[in-house]
Amino acid sequence: QSGMFTYDPGFTSTASCESGLTYIDGDQGVLLHRGYPIGQLAEQSSFMEVAYLLLNHELPSKDELDTFIYTISRHTMLHEQLAQFYRGFRRDAHPMAVMCGVVGALSAFYHDSTDIADPHQRMVASHRLIAKMPTIAAMAHKYSIGQPFLYPDNSLSYTGNFLRMTFGVPAEPYVVNPVVEKALDRIFILHADHEQNASTSTVRLAGSSGANPFACIAAGIACLWGPAHGGANEAALNMLREIGTPEKIPEYIARAKDKNDPFRLMGFGHRVYKNYDPRATVMQQTVREVFESLNVSDPVFETALRLEEIALKDDYFVEKKLFPNVDFYSGVILSAIGFPTTMFTALFALARTVGWVAQWNEMISDPEQKIGRPRQLYTGPTQRDYVPVDRR
């Protein structure tokens, strides 16, 4: 059942759980959310629809979706005390450090949605987290640039509200660009959930002890921040900018293949996908659409396309089945929209909160659920007697 870990007598534990949210076939490059292919969801649905699907097993009717969106909108504001919390950070603090702190601090505020035995309270905690992540992320950005926080405007869509809180200022009206809104909403869909990745497993493991749901999500944010995981989108764009021009690509390909060089191609490879990450396909397509529609270009995109083309013809990458992943192109488009690279992983966390809370709910609602307890293969010394310090 969800959350159950299976052990075999040899103590080679296989941490496993059962989950009905997301199915990945890494060899075929297939990603389904409750049976729906990610490509269809990205093209035809909205992030709020996908959030409803992951939380409630089925796509919503129009009324169900309207009610869900209204419910989420009731929680978009942040307690004023928490706005003060930001002032404890340095202005140059990484947004992920701020997100970790502020989301963890939510656990000090809401006592009416932490009785995790109560399904209603669990759903209220989930709605609060989904609703507040855009406000928290936007405030982290505003704080870092010394601009005033903007309160949510619930007359806007979930994603439009986030764009306004991030890029709007009190002195000017902010008009949401529909092309950018749709592209960002699609990017949120691509990041919503991804089976038992490192940060989701962190949330499940933390949640399996019955810990406060807000603290569990803060743990997931911490894990996602790593450059091997969600931090790769920021690292990938920094790498593409460092490469600069296509002429320098061979030098970086050589470094990625050199076992004595710790450098890896950021945005390439995956623990599960040994084929093209279907999200990267949609992401690349979205870059083209946004660039065309906004009539913008960025040489970094050309460098990324060229790097992919060269890598996918290189024996090393072909043999090791290293393909672009979701993080390879995302930074190109987030940068074109106007986000600083330090905000890229915060956006990943914003979107992945939907998957984290849905996976947490699935686990906690399972009556058979037990506390997670991964085992180890012991490789230390055999038993021995203590030696007093004056004889060592």
Ligand code: SDX
């Ligand atoms: C995400 O789990 C998820 O689902 C995560 C995620 C999600 O939605 O939650 O999909 C999001 O985290 C995507 C991954 C983002 N990270 C990066 O892009 C960072 C760069 N990629 C790598 O660090 C790496 O590919 C990992 C961390 C993603 C996977 O690392 P593994 O487990 O070592 O990969 P592997 O076992 O398949 O590697 C096989 C070989 C190894 O060499 P050998 O030991 O066989 O000699 O390929 C090498 C690796 O060293 N390799 C790379 C490489 N990735 C793997 N070599 C050069 N460049 C790379 N990017």
